[in-house]
Amino acid sequence: MLKKFSNFTIKSLLIFSGAFAGITILFISIFLFKEGLGFFKKPAVEEGYSLFVNSKNKVEDFDSKKIKEIFDHEITNWSELGGEDVEILLFRMDNIFDYYSDEELGEEYEFLAEKLAEVIKAEEGIIAFVPHQYSPAEYSGVKELSVPNITPSDFFTGKDWLPTATPSPLFGTLPMLLGTLLVSLVAILFALPLGLGVAIYLSELAPEGIRKFLKPIIELLAGIPSVVYGFFGLVVLAPLVQKTFNLPVGETALTGSLILAIMALPTIISIAEDAMRNTPRAMKEASLALGATHWQTIYRVIIPYSKSGISAAVVLGIGRAIGETMAVLMVTGNAALMPTSLFDPVRTIPATIAAELGEAPSGGAHYQALFLLGAILFIITLFISIAAEMISKKKNYKDM
Amino acid sequence: MNKRTKQKFAFFFFRLFSIIIVGILIAILGFIAVNGLKVINWEFLSGMPKEGMTEGGIFPAIVGTCYLIIGSLIFAVPLGVMAAIYTVEYAGNGKVVRFIRMMTNNLASIPSIVFGLFGMALFVKGLGFGDSIIAGSLTLGLLTLPIIIRTSEEALKAVPESYRTGSYALGATKLQTIRKVVFPCALPNILTGIILSISRVSGETAPILFTVAAYFLPSLPDSIFSQAMALPYHLYVLATSGTDIEASRPMAYGTALVLVVIVLFFNLTATLLRQRLSKNMKNK
Numbered sequence: 001m002l003k004k005f006s007n008f009t010i011k012s013l014l015i016f017s018g019a020f021a022g023i024t025i026l027f028i029s030i031f032l033f034k035e036g037l038g039f040f041k042k043p044a045v046e047e048g049y050s051l052f053v054n055s056k057n058k059v060e061d062f063d064s065k066k067i068k069e070i071f072d073h074e075i076t077n078w079s080e081l082g083g084e085d086v087e088i089l090l091f092r093m094d095n096i097f098d099y100y101s102d103e104e105l106g107e108e109y110e111f112l113a114e115k116l117a118e119v120i121k122a123e124e125g126i127i128a129f130v131p132h133q134y135s136p137a138e139y140s141g142v143k144e145l146s147v148p149n150i151t152p153s154d155f156f157t158g159k160d161w162l163p164t165a166t167p168s169p170l171f172g173t174l175p176m177l178l179g180t181l182l183v184s185l186v187a188i189l190f191a192l193p194l195g196l197g198v199a200i201y202l203s204e205l206a207p208e209g210i211r212k213f214l215k216p217i218i219e220l221l222a223g224i225p226s227v228v229y230g231f232f233g234l235v236v237l238a239p240l241v242q243k244t245f246n247l248p249v250g251e252t253a254l255t256g257s258l259i260l261a262i263m264a265l266p267t268i269i270s271i272a273e274d275a276m277r278n279t280p281r282a283m284k285e286a287s288l289a290l291g292a293t294h295w296q297t298i299y300r301v302i303i304p305y306s307k308s309g310i311s312a313a314v315v316l317g318i319g320r321a322i323g324e325t326m327a328v329l330m331v332t333g334n335a336a337l338m339p340t341s342l343f344d345p346v347r348t349i350p351a352t353i354a355a356e357l358g359e360a361p362s363g364g365a366h367y368q369a370l371f372l373l374g375a376i377l378f379i380i381t382l383f384i385s386i387a388a389e390m391i392s393k394k395k396n397y398k399d400m
Numbered sequence: 401m402n403k404r405t406k407q408k409f410a411f412f413f414f415r416l417f418s419i420i421i422v423g424i425l426i427a428i429l430g431f432i433a434v435n436g437l438k439v440i441n442w443e444f445l446s447g448m449p450k451e452g453m454t455e456g457g458i459f460p461a462i463v464g465t466c467y468l469i470i471g472s473l474i475f476a477v478p479l480g481v482m483a484a485i486y487t488v489e490y491a492g493n494g495k496v497v498r499f500i501r502m503m504t505n506n507l508a509s510i511p512s513i514v515f516g517l518f519g520m521a522l523f524v525k526g527l528g529f530g531d532s533i534i535a536g537s538l539t540l541g542l543l544t545l546p547i548i549i550r551t552s553e554e555a556l557k558a559v560p561e562s563y564r565t566g567s568y569a570l571g572a573t574k575l576q577t578i579r580k581v582v583f584p585c586a587l588p589n590i591l592t593g594i595i596l597s598i599s600r601v602s603g604e605t606a607p608i609l610f611t612v613a614a615y616f617l618p619s620l621p622d623s624i625f626s627q628a629m630a631l632p633y634h635l636y637v638l639a640t641s642g643t644d645i646e647a648s649r650p651m652a653y654g655t656a657l658v659l660v661v662i663v664l665f666f667n668l669t670a671t672l673l674r675q676r677l678s679k680n681m682k683n684k
Contacts, residue, residue, distance in 0.1 A: 007575060014490060017482035021549065022503040024542055028514065031521040197417035205414060214418060216671050221425050223667035224660065225603025226512075227632045231639045231656050232428050235649075262424055269421075295407035316509070323511025325606040326632075330640060350513040350606070357517070357610055362525065374517040378510060385509035389502065 028378060036372035039155070042365040043147045045167050050135060051145040052120055052128045059083040062145055064154065067168035070127060078125060091119070091128040109134070117142050129167040150365070155372070161336040163356065163366040171369045175338045179346035182339050183253050183328065184321035187260035191317060194261075195268030196310065202269070203276040204298055222266035230330030233259040238331055245343060251333030253346040259327050264317040271316060275309020275392075276302050312392035319384035323377065325350035349377050429660065436657025439650045445658070449616060453638060454647040458655050463620055464533075464628035465602050465662070468612065471537025471624070472544060472601050477594060479541075480548030484590075487549075488556040489578055508546035512606040515543050520610040534624040536612025543607055544597035551593025555586035588677055592670045599666035603659065605632040631659045 044064035045051060051067070053059070059081045069075045070088055079085045096105070096112070099119050105112050117139030120126050127145075130136070137144045150171060158172020198218075202211055233255055241258070242250030279302045287297040303310070333345025334355060353370050360366040447457025483500070491497045519539030529535040559582050567577040613633040621628040638652035639645075 010575065011490070014482050014486035017479050018486035018491065018496075018500050020479055020483055021500065021507045021545060024545070025503055025506055025510075027522065028510065028518045031518055031526070032514070035517075035521050194417050194420065197414045198421055201414040201418045205411060206418070214422070216668065217422055217425055219671050220664055220667060221421070223599055223603075223664055224428065225605070225632055225663055227603070227605045227636050227639075228428075228432070228656055228660055231635060231652065232431065234639055236431060265421065293403050293407045295410045296403060298410075319509055323509075323513070325511065325513040326636060330636070350511055353513050353517065354606055354609055357520070371517060371521070374514050378514045381509050381511055381514075382506055385506050386502075389505060 025382075029375070032371055032375040032378055036368055036375045039171075039365060039368035039372050040150055040152060042150055042368065044150050044154075045129075045147050046169060047364060049129055049131050049167060050137075051147060051167065052116075052126075052130060052136060053143050053145060054120055054124050054126055055141050055143040056124060057083060057143060062147060064147075064150065064168045064170055065158075065160075067147070068160075068162075068165060068170060071129075071167055084124075086125040089123050089126045091123075091126050093130060093134075114139065155369070159338055161352075163360070163369060169365065171365070173349075173369075173373065175336050176347055176349050176352055176373070179253070179332075179339050180322055180348040180350075182342075183256045183260060183332065183346060183348055184318055186253070186257035186342065187264055187321045188314060188318050190257060190261035191264045191268055192314060195265050195313070195317070196272055198265075199269050199272035199276060199313075200298060200302075203273045204294070204302070218266050218269055221262070222270075226263065226324060226326040227330075229259050229263055230327035233327060233331035247343055249333060249345065251331055251345055252343050253332060253339060254342040256328050256332035256346070256348075257342070259331055260321045260324055263324060263327060264321050267320050268313045268317045271313035271392075272306070272310050275306035275313070278309070279305045308391050308394050312388045315384055315388040315391060319381050319388070322348075322384070323350060323381050325354050329354050349373050353377075429664075432653065432656045432660055435650075435653035439654035440657060444654055448618075449651075453616065453651060454644055455651075458631070458634060458651070458658065460617055460620055461629040461631045461634040461655070462658070464612075464630040465632075467533050467621065467624075467628055468536055468540055468608070468630055469598050469601050471533055472540040473594065473598070475538055475541035476544045476548055476597065480545050480593075481552045481590060483545075483549050484552030484556055485578060485583075488553055489574070489582065504546045504549050507542075508550075512543060512604055513609075515539055516607040516610050518542075519607060524611055529625065531610070531612055531614070531627045532625045533612055533621060533628050536608045536628070536630075537624075539607045539611045540601045540604060543604065544600055547597045547600060548590075548593045551596065552586070552590045555589030555593070556582060558589060559585045588673070592674045592677070595666050595670040595673065599663050599670065602666070603632055603663040605636055608633055631655060631662070635659055 044062075045067060051062075057078065059078055066075065066081065071090060073090075075081065076088055077085065078088060096116065096119070100115050105115060112134045113136045116128065116130060116134060117136035120128055120136060121139075121141030135144070136142050155171055155173055156177070157174055158170060159174050160170040160172045161175060162170040198214075202214060206214065234251075237258055238250030238252075238255050240250070241247065241252060241255045245254075283301055283305065284297055287301045288294070292300065328348050329351035332347060332351065334347045334351060335345040336347045336352070337344070339346045353374055356366070357370050360370055444457045445462070446459050448459060450456030483504075487497050487500050491500070516539065519535060519542075523529050523535035523538050524531060527535075563581050563585060564577055567581045568574075572580070608630055612628055612630065614627040614629050615637055617627060617629055635652060635655045638648045638655060
């Protein structure tokens with residue numbers, strides 16, 4: 001009886017452990033989305049605040065971008081938004097003291113809401129940014145602006161990432177999405193020829209002794225921590241790039257790509273080499289027997305045969321580059337701007353998370369936006385990993 | 401161009417590329433070693449940081465990294481090895497195994513910063529551990545789980561089938577066979593996976609950013625619920641956000657060297673051990 005019970009316990013424990021990787025992935029997706037999805041329920045102005053205008057104001061159509069432009073003095077007249085021809089008057093809480101003294105507002109600011117309402121009623125062009133606590137909404141002559149929630153299109157196609165701007169933070173992730181793609185793809189462009197060359201050398205040309213020496217070297221390259229790569233990039237590569245191309249700063253997209261290329265090399269080399277080694281001996285020998293040179297055999301037989309393995313290597317290399325955090329954070333300069341050239345500073349998704357999460361107040365829109373970015377990153381890499389698996393399983397004899 | 405010349409041309413480049421790879425490794429390691437050796441002495445290894453981290457040592461960071469290694473292994477090793485035992489010895493070769501393997505591969509491909517986010521959401525906030533050694537260890541444990549599962553699977557598969565049938569023939573149960581025959585045989589190979597994950601844990605920065613790492617602590621951590629400094633994070637801080645970056649550069653070189661030596665020592669040990677073991681296996 002006891003033995004049966006202990007057997008049962010052990011077996012369930014083993015099954016649980018077997019399922020644990022799957023459970024973890026499930027948990028990761030649940031938690032990232034749980035923290036991140038509330039983001040689209042957040043209003044487009046800073047939390048805890050509302051915007052008020054004079055009730056005569058007819059302008060209805062607001063979004064976070066317009067609000068930001070108003071408070072940045074880029075829009076100065078209501079007529080630009082389709083309203084009356086009245087100058088816009090910006091009003092933040094501090095401005096109340098221009099109208100009333102401390103005594104008039106009461107010891108505990110108990111008259112503040114009332115006085116705010118009076119100001120708003122008197123000034124036709126006003127737009128006031130007020131905390132909920134002192135909301136003058138119940139008084140006549142005041143209209144609270146209904147600010148729409150942040151929309152997915154603001155998030156994915158917005159070009160400005162200003163998460164701490166007041167009153168209206170902007171969460172456009174396009175610069176980061178493009179920055180991540182740019183840095184990773186250029187990195188693969190550097191790493192692919194080099195990696196493929198080394199893979200061919202290792203699988204076809206290298207004598208056993210050199211192979212035994214090179215393999216651990218490549219594993220060491222894979223073992224160096226990313227923060228060390230970042231440090232090396234920061235103190236050696238960035239100044240080098242700056243001097244070579246005569247740039248104002250060395251921390252650019254190019255520097256990031258170079259470091260990422262080095263980091264992606266071991267992945268590309270080992271997977272491509274495995275694929276090439278799996279070419280059946282008979283195929284190689286048949287090619288050689290037909291009078292082809294070794295090189296002709298390599299690029300007409302071995303490379304086509306291992307095409308799927310090489311593609312998997314490329315895909316996984318990209319996956320590694322997209323997810324890399326510390327090295328990129330340290331060498332790309334981290335400017336959240338639309339990337340225009342390789343010589344500009346850029347910022348990637350993981351670097352943004354690493355740099356900003358520490359300062360984002362928990363549960364706020366900024367915090368949720370970063371979790372949403374994490375969820376996006378998670379989905380991208382999951383997709384890449386599944387794609388790589390499917391590609392490497394596919395054998396394409398027919399395409400040869 | 402004649403086809404022989406073409407071949408010579410192509411092969412020249414492949415040899416050149418291989419030399420470049422070796423060159424890159426030598427450049428990185430050489431640069432860190434040359435600059436780091438200047439600051440490394442006993443005081444650097446055993447002292448506390450002083451003068452806004454421009455002088456003194458990195459002892460608390462070394463201790464913190466050791467705690468994280470131990471903590472993550474306590475969590476990941478039993479779980480990973482049991483998962484491998486389940487897939488190899490129990491689950492057969494059907495859909496279940498394929499599913500588990502796919503999940504393990506996916507887990508391995510998740511970027512480390514995502515583990516950091518998850519660790520923060522679940523361990524730091526959800527379970528209320530706060531920034532602590534235990535939250536960091538659990539996060540890092542998840543990260544190393546795929547390494548341990550994969551190497552243990554391979555280790556178990558490498559045990560010849562005849563050992564198992566021999567044990568059954570002597571009347572042993574399945575569990576006894578696994579415990580007394582298969583597991584001891586596979587242990588050295590499992591060990592290489594564990595060593596490899598030590599190397600990984602000691603070098604990771606992104607997962608500990610929000611789960612354990614402290615910028616500076618005046619004393620050593622006193623429980624698993626306290627924050628800790630760690631080598632990779634310390635290097636990041638020294639390199640990018642110290643009070644005086646130029647003055648703390650030597651400290652950064654030293655930290656980088658210590659970190660690289662620890663990580664590559666375990667990495668190389670695992671590689672060599674694996675080579676050795678596979679040779680022994682063949683000789684049998």
